[in-house]
Amino acid sequence: MSSSLAQSAIAKLKEAGLGDVLHVPGEQAYQAKETSLIPFSQRLGPWAIVQPRNTEEVSKAVKALVSTEGLQFAVRSGGHMWVDNSNNIKEGVTIDLTLMTKRTYDPETKLVSLEPGSRWKDVYRELVDQGLLVVGGRESEVGVGGFLIGGGLSFFNSSKGWSCDTIVNFEVVLADGSIVQANKTTNPDLFLALKGGSANFGIVTRFDMESMESKNIWCGTAAYPKSATGQLVDAYVDFTNNLSHTPDDYVFLYAFRGAKEEDYAISLNFSNMNGVANPEPLRGLLEIPNPISKPEDFKVKTLYTKLTDYVVPSANYIISTNWEAITVQVDASVTNKAFAEFDILIEKLRKAIPDNDFIARIVVQPILKSWADISASKGGNVLGIENLPGDCLNILVGVEVPSLELREQVGRPAVKALLNTVKSFAKSINKDADWLYLNYCTDGQEPFATYGAENVKKLKAAAAKYDPNRVFQERVPGGFKISKAQ
Ligand SMILES: Cc1cc2nc3c(=O)[nH]c(=O)nc-3n(C[C@H](O)[C@H](O)[C@H](O)COP(=O)(O)OP(=O)(O)OC[C@H]3O[C@@H](n4cnc5c(N)ncnc54)[C@H](O)[C@@H]3O)c2cc1C
Incomplete structure (x- = not known):
């Protein structure tokens, strides 16, 4: 870091009284902030990181950076967006909001x-x-x-x-x-x-x-062999079709392929947000036979405990996360197609990635058109789901591979191919939906x-x-x- 632009931005931040929350390469605090970024590919080594402690300091930081002609900057809160350069910057300054936790x-x-x-x-x-x-x-x-x-x-x-x-x-x-x-x-x-x-x-x-x-939540996960996919999809489609009438239930359908081949499972993650155990609307899903692992006693717990008990599995490198999603109408054939294509994706990754060192996941979750009515009653938003053709499913696919080269050459193209194939199939039977959720988008998508x-x-x-x-x-x-x- 030696550009005069960097020096000038740093001088202005200091003049603004932010010297004690300004970190530059080589400092421990700078390093700690960089390494807390998820994924690793966002650790871009900005010229400086400034960490305002309150709104007034954010204002001072913005004024200082904007008045440094030609300077670019980034803004970061949790640092979870996986889109390249979204929350950090290589040639510029990052405003890191992680001290603002009031x-x-x-x-x-x-x-x-x-x-x-x-x-x-x-x-x-x-x-x-x-x-x-x-x-x-x-x-x-x-x-x-x-x-x-x-x-x-x-x-x-x-x-x-x-x-x-x-x-x-x-x-x-x-x-x-x-x-x-x-x-x-x-x-x-x-x-x-x-x-x-x-x-x-x-x-x-x-x-x-x-x-x-705050109410306690009834929740748990049941895993099934791949052979149960068709049954799971049918029951999940029924569940989603009824969900607007049973809004306290929540279920994800997902498959996960971890570091070892035997880690593959297709699973249901169940919740009832009122703490009702085995709610009737979930019966179709709960009765699917022969789970590999089904905690006999799903637990009733707080949302805090639920979140801390289950952390999204990820590789310890996460160097090259690429998650990407599309939206389709609720339909069993489209959802089955997505899981069939997920098998093909795994085969591609197995062939191309040494030692099977990858993680792949597919997550299916509801996007109901009726949510737009709730939004409208509260003044609206700009997401536009009122334009959806009907209730929908979001299909999120993610891979984590050990290098950026493998992400670009293998991971990203494999995810794109899967989603394009599923989208084309959905279109061919009039079950597609032209809608992308910004928080699940990747580079190149335009939500x-x-x-x-x-x-x-x-x-x-x-x-x-x-x-x-x-x-x-x-x-x-x-x-x-x-x-x-x-
Ligand atoms: C493991 C995992 C699980 C997830 N689960 C969910 C989920 O259940 N539901 C869901 O909807 N999404 C989920 N997401 C997606 C997540 O919502 C997005 O990645 C989101 O952007 C993360 O917020 P963040 O503060 O961590 O983001 P950052 O990466 O810090 O920021 C994201 C974007 O917002 C900007 N930004 C951040 N803070 C501010 C601010 N205060 N003012 C202006 N701009 C700002 C940044 O510049 C950047 O462009 C998940 C992501 C991951 C990795």
Whole structure:
């Protein structure tokens, strides 16, 4: 790091009084931040990392960086987005929000206020202790910031809508450093845009969210041999078709191929968010015979314990994660096709990757059109699922391989081939859905283009109004940019 641009940005950050939260290569704190990034491919070695402790310091950092002509910067909360350069930058400065983890509850308004840098496990740990919950993430390490501005798939979507629908106010630092609120009455266009519009308008420094009572959850996982796939898919399709009538149930269908060949299993991850054991609507799924491993006694536990008991399996290198997803209509033949193509993907990886050193997964989960009605009742969002042809399934496929070369040459093309084949098949029987979930997208996908022309127009208008100098389009290059959507 020696460019004069870097020196000038660092000098401005110091002048702004941020010297004590500024870290440069070689320092232990810098190294710790870099190595906490998931995946490894995001560890880009920025010129400096600045870690504001509060909104005012975010404002100072933004002013300092924007006034350094020609400088680019990145914004990071939990650091879980796998899209290249989304939350870090090679030639620039990263604003790291992970010191901003304040979590408060106002008993008068019943709102929970979250700063962006927390991870969901920490949010739930504290809230559950107070008998509270919010509609947040399903994985313990995912960050609050990126998750919420991307929409938020949670265990409560069928009863409460998207996570972003439960936000009543955003505090935002705009590109000129000003601190604004966005809610139904103040800056309502920014409020709407932030519910799904991601990193295009400013840096969100606080989310004020509706809270709800914390209830214990009945949950557990059952694994089956590959031969049960057809039965599982049929029962899962029935379950999804009924889900809007039984919104407290939640089930993922997924297959996982770990480091060893015998790790392959197709599994169901069950939850009832009211703590009801073996709920009737899940009977079809629960009665599938001959599971390999079915905990006889699924547990009743808090959401915090559920998240910390089950961490998404990953390779310890995660050097080259590529997860990518499509959406299709609820249909057994399309879902079976996806699992058949997953076998082909595994064969491709086995042939190309020495020592079978890879992880592959496919996860099927519901995206119900009826969630749009809940969103509408709360003021709407920009995700556009009201335009879906009907209830849908999201098919997420991910691979982790030990090098970036293998990701580019083998992993990514294999995932793309799988998803393209499934999409073409779905299209051939009129079961496709032209919709992509931003938080599950990868490099090259354009989620905003699938959110509908009206939403794209609103997002572009909000970006032009709140960021007229296009800082978040051009000088914060990471993530999905609304200016690229047609
Ligand atoms: C293991 C795993 C499990 C997951 N599970 C789920 C799930 O259950 N449901 C779901 O919906 N998604 C899930 N995701 C996807 C996840 O929601 C996205 O990767 C999300 O972007 C992560 O948020 P983060 O704060 O960790 O992101 P980061 O990587 O820190 O940020 C993501 C993007 O948002 C921007 N950003 C971050 N914070 C702010 C802010 N405060 N203001 C403005 N811009 C900001 C960043 O610049 C970046 O472009 C999962 C991902 C992983 C890896």
